[in-house]
Amino acid sequence: MEAYDILQAVESNAQARVLATVIHVEGHAYRKQGAIMLLMANESSLGSISPGCLEADLSAYVPAVWESQKPQMVEYDMRPADDFGWGATIGCGGLIRILLEPVSGELLVNLLAVKASLDRGEAVHLLRTFSDGYSNITYTFCDPDEGAPSDRQVVYASLFTPKPRVIVFGANPDAMPLAQMAASVGFRVVVADWREAFCNVERFPGAETVVAFPEQLVEQLKLNAQDYVIVMSHQFEKDSAFVRGAMESSLRYLGIMGSRDRTEKMLEGLERPDCLHYPVGLKIGSEGPVENAVSIVAELIRMKRGVRTTGEWASSAAMRRDIQSCRLW
Structure with missing residues (x-):
């Protein structure tokens, strides 16, 4: 606790x-x-x-x-x-x-x-x-x-120190176990989405909810260097807009859900900061919303504790730019 x-x-x-x-x-x-x-x-x-x-x-x-x-x-x-x-x-x-x-x-x-x-x-x-x-x-x-x-x-x-904040962009059903699990291990959870019918306290009890389009969300959330951001709305244009806005702030962690090819396309022409992780989560062979939540929260805990795992690679921004990848295994 x-x-x-x-x-x-x-x-x-x-x-x-x-x-x-x-x-x-x-x-x-x-x-x-x-x-x-x-x-x-x-x-x-x-x-x-x-x-x-x-x-x-x-x-x-x-x-x-x-x-x-x-x-x-x-x-x-x-x-x-x-x-x-x-x-x-x-x-x-x-x-x-x-x-x-x-x-x-x-x-x-x-x-x-x-x-x-x-x-x-x-x-x-x-x-x-x-x-x-x-x-x-x-x-x-x-x-x-x-x-x-x-x-x-x-x-x-x-x-x-203030409770670390996890911001989940995308209030889809697969975000529900993630929000619950992140809160249970000590994070302050904020769920953000442009759809009020999806983004509400009834679907995400114990989390804060913010409803606005991506460009407005970035301003309203006042992102800072201690924030952990997870992008998972599954809508390419909305995810892209939010990622571009979020990357204007210094963050502790920015994880993007989706295939590597999808994220590479999203990041074309952008400088890739050290905080960037994709595909989001630790590589544990997870399947489905609950296992994916376990994978993501495990990576958040690892980042929070400052733990480096055996086989971790591509840790520098320069190396990631060279190999076009920033996933930490």
């Missing part, structure tokens, strides 16, 4: 009680430093920091942390060789320190401010300065571009 979803729950759910943040990891761990989860008053939770073996134990701390209105540090050490219980269950054998904070007062105000920043598309560092052990925390913000200050009093800095 993305941090944004947890912040959204903090804003809308009165049951939110304790924020758990992984602030230190030694050795292997299921989640990295910075992972967060939200523990609720009804013993439920949002997010995770382990495969499920720590959450129940952490929930037992919620009443005391909430009643005291004081943060608490909890440590789980799975490193000892004879600690077969933790080691086998969590599957990491590392040490994890988790900060538990009551979601109230200064923390609540700051979490809501963080969400407001993300809603504006702005990343933010939330800095924690500890005193009296971990019982008192002062919260401040700084610009992520400036980096966290080197002051030794700042024990932990949490970086919050």
